[in-house]
Amino acid sequence: MDAPEGSDWAQVHGHQYALLKERMGVRAALHVLGFLLAAAMLYSAVPLPLLGVWGMALLFAVGLSARADRRLGDADTRSISLDEIKTHATTSAAKGAMWGVGMILSALVADPAATVLVWSIAAMMVLASSASRFGASLSSISFTLAVGAGGLLAALIAGQFILATVVLLSTLMSVFGVIESARVAVAVRLTESAMQEKSEVVSMLLREFEEGKADWLWQIDTRRRLKSVSPRFAFALGQESTQVEGQSFLQLISGNGWKTGRFPQSLHELAERLKRKENFSNLLVKVSIDGQDRWWELSGTPIIDEFGNYHGFRGVGSDVTEQRESSEKIEYLARYDTLTHLPNRRMLNEALGEALQYAAQWRSRCAFMMIDLDRFKAINDSLGHLVGDRMLAEVAARLKSLMTDDEVCGRLGGDEFAVVIRDAAKRDRIENLAREIIERLSEPYEIENHVLYVGASVGSALGPRDGRTVEELLRNADLALYRAKDEGGGTHREYEPSLHANAEERRQLEHSLRHALERDELVLHYQPVVDARTEGVVSFEALIRWNSAEHGFVSPGKFVPLAEDTRLxxxxxxxxxxxxxxxxxxxxxxxxxxxxxxxxxxxxxxxxxxxxxxxxxxxxxxxxxxxxxxxxxxxxxxxxxxxxxxxxxxxxxxxxxxxxxxxxxxxxxxxxxxxxxxxxxxxxxxxxxxxxxxxxxxxxxxxxxxxxxxxxxxxxxxxxxxxxxxxxxxxxxxxxxxxxxxxxxxxxxxxxxxxxxxxxxxxxxx
Structure with a gap:
């Protein structure tokens, strides 16, 4: 009688009670047939008037039950009340009681065998009521208990204790069976209700998706032809829905490639997914619409019915051309230096990593060269950053003109440049390129009516001899560059193990840094951050400073990277x-x-x-x-x-x-x-x-x-x-x-x- 959690009692059970009307006549006929069989068996043992009275009472109870069934015929379209349920259960109990009266009557006036025969007919009625899906659980329980009570009393009156035991157990098992069946039925109805609700929600979301979003739905049949083309999808194709309905999906989005047979790789991948009937999500596809290249992001899933038959594909898509172009621009900015348009540090690192892999695979050598401009700071300080930037751009152009297909040059930052040599099997190529770079960059520059001169220092390291990782080669090439700068610049130096003198200094710094906290040598300084409009202070950035007892003031740019490397x-x-x-x-x-x-x-x-x-x-x-x-x-x-x-x-x-x-x-x-x-x-x-x-x-x-x-x-x-x-x-x-x-x-x-x-x-x- 309790309502399932989160649901309405009447809504859950109303459908079941509405089914009663469909088998109302069958139930009535079954009771009449049962009475006729019982009357035929009791005809010679029970007085005819008594038998007639029992029959009339049973038919009256059946009529009341049928009337209750008819009243609940619309229970699935309205909210039924608890009183209606109780009334129906009462009429069912009345039918059961009449069968109980028949068994008691047979026990009183007939022989014991007659009681068993009437019980078997009543048991048949109980079985029909318990097993039918066109019954109500509460009413079936009421009917079963009434029949069971009458049968038990009749068996005790007749002195048939074994029969009484059978009647009691049969009644209990029938009642428990009805209860379990009812639980399953309620669970099924709850599931169906939830599925229907979800289906309605999905349909609503799909309508909103089509009507209110910039994306669209697409669907194709087994021959990859479009079907159920929505207006938004047709707009994305640049045509009307009626024009594209039934046309080949791949042909429509491939443009001239359909005739030439030259398709973008992404379109090949889409065709392969459709061919293999595989789910795909957020697949980026290059399409051609009205002769213009666009980028679509497609997701799709095959349509498979309950018998495993394939009926095509359906999915969603969106035009992401603008997003992709923006991403490509930002990606370019992330990989190339904005001033010189050379590869930046990130791209140089990637190129050096690939060169190391190539060297390991083919047992060859690669090289990394670091270039630093001499006397550039003086020009930057005296003539300004604009002139300095123009000079850096000119330096980049000169470097690029010296490169072969096997070499990549880029800007590390500031006035530092680098070159990755993929195949450095010829040692003289490194020395010759370094000399060419120094000579070419030392030639005069004409900028803003100024004739300017700078030099260049070069440090190089060979991989994998001087390092098997990008970091090792960068570090060792940097050490070689420092040596070239220390010697006055304008020269090229290769990495040598003796350059690790700087590493000793680093070790000493690390030792002092490990005790900096306990010696209270660290202090925080704070730099203000102001509101751009009011210039009021909104925050301060905490910046660490180190005044070492052994090394004096140490620049954060020197000890912070050291602290990160050592996990201090x-x-x-x-x-x-x-x-x-x-x-x-x-x-x-x-x-x-x-x-x-x-x-x-x-x-x-x-x-x-x-x-x-x-x-x-x-x-x-x-x-x-x-x-x-x-x-x-x-x-x-x-x-x-x-x-x-x-x-x-x-x-x-x-x-x-x-x-x-x-x-x-x-x-x-x-x-x-x-x-x-x-x-x-x-x-x-x-x-x-x-x-x-x-x-x-x-x-x-x-x-x-x-x-x-x-x-x-x-x-x-x-x-x-x-x-x-x-x-x-x-x-x-x-x-x-x-x-x-x-x-x-x-x-x-x-x-x-x-x-x-x-x-x-x-x-x-x-």
Whole structure:
């Protein structure tokens, strides 16, 4: 009688009671037939008037039950009441009671065998009521219990105790059987109801999908011809629905390739998936619509009926041409230097990795050459960055003209360039190319009516002799370049094991760095980040400084990479997190955040999140005031671990900033996978934009537009004067950071600035 959880009682059982009307006549006829059989057996033993009275009473009970069945014929279209259910169960019990009267009558006036015969007929009625799917469980139980009670009493009156036992057990088993069948029936009805509801929801979603979205549905038959073409899909094909209905899907999207037989590889892959009747998802396909190349993202699944017969394919698709073009542009910017249009550090690393694999496979040699311009800084400082950038572009053009098909040159950054030689089997090629580079780059440059001269120093390393990994070759070529620079420049030096003198210095630094925390040699400085519009301080970036007792002041650019390489960055980073949170909570107003840089090594620590929580709880700093800054390098090792750690930090209220965006391994995939709060535009783009570099300005605008659409803020780094600040405001960056608004400063200076700012606000308010 209880309603199943989450459902309506009447709705669940109404369908079952509506079925009673369909077999109302059959049930009545069965009872009449049963009575006739019983009357024939009892005719000689029971007085005829008594037999007639029993028959009339039974037929009256059957009539009442049939009337109740008829009233519930529309139970599946309305809400039936509990009283109706009880009434129907009562009429069923009345029928059962009449059969019980018949058995008692046979026991009183006839011989014991007659009781058994009448019970067998009544048992047949019980079986029919229990097994029929056109019955109601509560009514069947009522009928069974009434028949069982009458049969048990009759058996006891006749002194047939074995029969009484059989009647009792049969009744109980029938009742339990009805209960179990009812449970199964209810479960089936609940499942059917849920499936119907889901089907309605799916149909509704599909309608909304077709009517309100930019995507579309597609369907083909076994011959790959379009069917049920929607208006949106027809629009994507550039035709009307009636025009494309029944046409070949592949022919429509292949354009002229259908005649020439030259198809894009992605179209071959789509055809192969359709041929093999395989599911596919987010398959990027190059199509031709009205002679124009487009990119579609398709998903599809084969249509298989319940007998395993294949009827075609259906799926969804969308036009992603604009997204792909944007991705290709950003991917180009991520792999090529915007100033020189040469491969950047990332692409050079990949080329060197491939060269090492080639050398290992064919037992040959490869080489890596690092090039640094001599006296370039003087030109940059005296004539400005614009002239310096034009010179770098000219240097790139000269380098490119010296390369063969077996060599790749690129820009590492600043005035550093590099060359990857895939096959360095001829040793003299390295020496000859280095000499050509030095001579060619030392020739005069005519820029802005100036005749300028720079030199070049070259360091090289051979793989796999001088290193079996990209990192080893980079390091050893860099050591060789340092030697060439130390000798005055304008020369080429190959790597030699003796160059590891610098490694000894590094070892000594590492030893001192391991004791820097316990000796209290580390200190935090803070650089302000201001609102681009109001120039009010919104946060401070915590920057670590090291004043070593043995080595003096050590540049962060020197000891931070060392700390990351030796994993000392983990305890140092924990200390930075604790100190920064403690300072912000104790001395800064509630509207000022603290930005803390986090190394990839820290994110890979299992207890990183616990470290953040501990720093927040000990300092009592509101998590919303802590912004964790990471670079794209966090995704290069174990991206899933880093992503999980950052998501857990976001869950407790911290925000995440992506630092140096655009200078390393920039990818839109990172922004899709993780909800950053801020994107920091690297200073190189800011400086480039200040020099009116179209590429830098375009990149900043693209980053700002992308951040705005994703609900993120932007911070421009490296702003050094008012003109640059005004330019950044014009490009709609949200926040600004740079020497123009403050250099990194001790905590005491930060407190003074915040106190002065609070006093100014107080006076303005007054």
């Amino acid at each position: 960055i983990v305890p140092i980073g924990t200390w930075v997190m604790q100190q920064a949170c403690r300072e912000a909570a104790a001395h800064w107003p509630a509207n000022v955040r603290v930005n803390v840089n986090v190394s990839p090594e820290q994110l890979l620590e299992p207890d990183f999140v616990a470290t953040v929580v501990r720093a927040l709880s000990e300092s009592r700093l509101d998590p919303k005031r802590l912004e964790i800054e990471v670079t794209e390098s966090i995704f290069l090792r174990d991206a899933s671990v880093a992503r999980k750690a950052l998501e857990e930090c976001m869950a407790i209220g911290c925000s995440i900033a992506l630092d140096d965006f655009g200078t390393g391994y920039s990818s839109l995939g990172y922004l899709r996978k993780l909800k950053f709060s801020t994107i920091k535009v690297d200073r190189t783009f800011v400086q480039g934009a200040a020099q009116q570099s179209p590429e830098s300005i375009a990149i900043i605008r693209a980053v700002v537009a992308m951040a705005d659409s994703l609900g993120m803020t932007t911070t421009a780094e490296g702003v050094e004067n008012e003109e640059e600040a005004a330019m950044i405001r014009g490009l709609n960056c949200t926040k600004i950071q740079g020497f123009h608004f403050g250099r990194p400063m001790p905590a005491s200076d930060v407190r003074a600035i915040l106190s002065r700012q609070a006093e100014e606000w107080r006076l303005k308010s007054a």
